[in-house]
Amino acid sequence: MGRTPYFDEKGLKKGAWSQEEDDKLKSYIQRYGHWNWRELPKYAGLARCGKSCRLRWINYLRPDVRHGNYTKHEEELIIQLHNKLGNRWSTIAKHLPGRTDNEIKNYWHAQLRKRFRHGNVSQRDCKQKSIKKQELQEQPSVEPNIVDESSVLILESSSLSGIQSSSNGQNSETVSTTSSMTSWSWDDLEQLIHENFWNEPFDVDNYGFCDNFQLLSPSQSNV
DNA sequence: AATAACCTCAACCGCCTCGGG
DNA sequence: CCCCGAGGCGGTTGAGGTTAT
Numbered sequence: 001m002g003r004t005p006y007f008d009e010k011g012l013k014k015g016a017w018s019q020e021e022d023d024k025l026k027s028y029i030q031r032y033g034h035w036n037w038r039e040l041p042k043y044a045g046l047a048r049c050g051k052s053c054r055l056r057w058i059n060y061l062r063p064d065v066r067h068g069n070y071t072k073h074e075e076e077l078i079i080q081l082h083n084k085l086g087n088r089w090s091t092i093a094k095h096l097p098g099r100t101d102n103e104i105k106n107y108w109h110a111q112l113r114k115r116f117r118h119g120n121v122s123q124r125d126c127k128q129k130s131i132k133k134q135e136l137q138e139q140p141s142v143e144p145n146i147v148d149e150s151s152v153l154i155l156e157s158s159s160l161s162g163i164q165s166s167s168n169g170q171n172s173e174t175v176s177t178t179s180s181m182t183s184w185s186w187d188d189l190e191q192l193i194h195e196n197f198w199n200e201p202f203d204v205d206n207y208g209f210c211d212n213f214q215l216l217s218p219s220q221s222n223v
Numbered sequence: 224a225a226t227a228a229c230c231t232c233a234a235c236c237g238c239c240t241c242g243g244g
Numbered sequence: 245c246c247c248c249g250a251g252g253c254g255g256t257t258g259a260g261g262t263t264a265t
Contacts, residue, residue, distance in 0.1 A: 003257085003258060003259065004258090004259075016259090036250080037250075037251070038249085038250065038251090050250085050251090051250095051251085051252095054251075054252085058252095087253095087254065087255090088253085088254090089253075089254065090252075090253060090254085101252095101253075101254080102254095105254070105255085109255095109256095
């Protein structure tokens with residue numbers, strides 16, 4: 001995947017990175033660090049702009065970057081955090097160790113696309129029909145901050161059972177809850193996120209945490 | 224088997240923020 | 245203050261892969 005490599009008018013390479021470029025960037029940063037992104041490619045022997053190098057390192061080459069499927073736990077966290085924070089992907093990413101803002105953003109948009117489809121309007125259809133962004137935002141069924149009952153099942157876990165989606169997507173002191181559930185402050189949520197991530201072993205295929213989740217139908221979830 | 228439709232995600236673009244001069 | 249450069253961020257694009265017809 002990725003874009004076809006090409007050179008711009010300044011002779012800088014754009015598009016997909018080659019293995020050789022990856023190796024150069026990685027070994028340079030591991031040896032000298034990224035002291036100046038604009039100057040770095042020159043010293044690393046790369047015909048790339050600094051921005052491109054920075055993105056490649058942050059989103060792909062960094063040793064602590066984790067790729068692969070999202071757990072139900074991560075999925076729920078993203079939904080909850082997005083409801084709380086909106087499109088602040090970098091902030092959301094800070095709560096998911098090993099995940100990058102770009103990756104989370106992509107994941108979220110993939111989820112949104114499912115919601116589009118449930119409303120019989122795919123993003124691709126929208127693009128092809130040149131529907132303007134503003135027009136999209138005016139459609140109630142595609143409001144990104146509202147958890148769509150028809151397409152997103154609210155996950156209930158033993159540890160997160162009190163957390164429900166905030167319906168307005170705005171920042172508030174507590175995450176809204178159902179009437180029978182306890183309120184969660186933002187601090188509680190942050191603490192929970194932190195504890196779960198560092199205490200739970202990570203294994204995508206055999207993630208025991210998932211066993212604690214119970215899928216609720218929209219009517220059950222009382223959203 | 225061929226084609227269209229859809230999905231995924233790496234990468235780019237442009238704007239914003241912040242710090243230094 | 246104001247300007248400028250660098251880094252950071254969010255939105256968007258586009259190409260390859262997958263699934264449906």
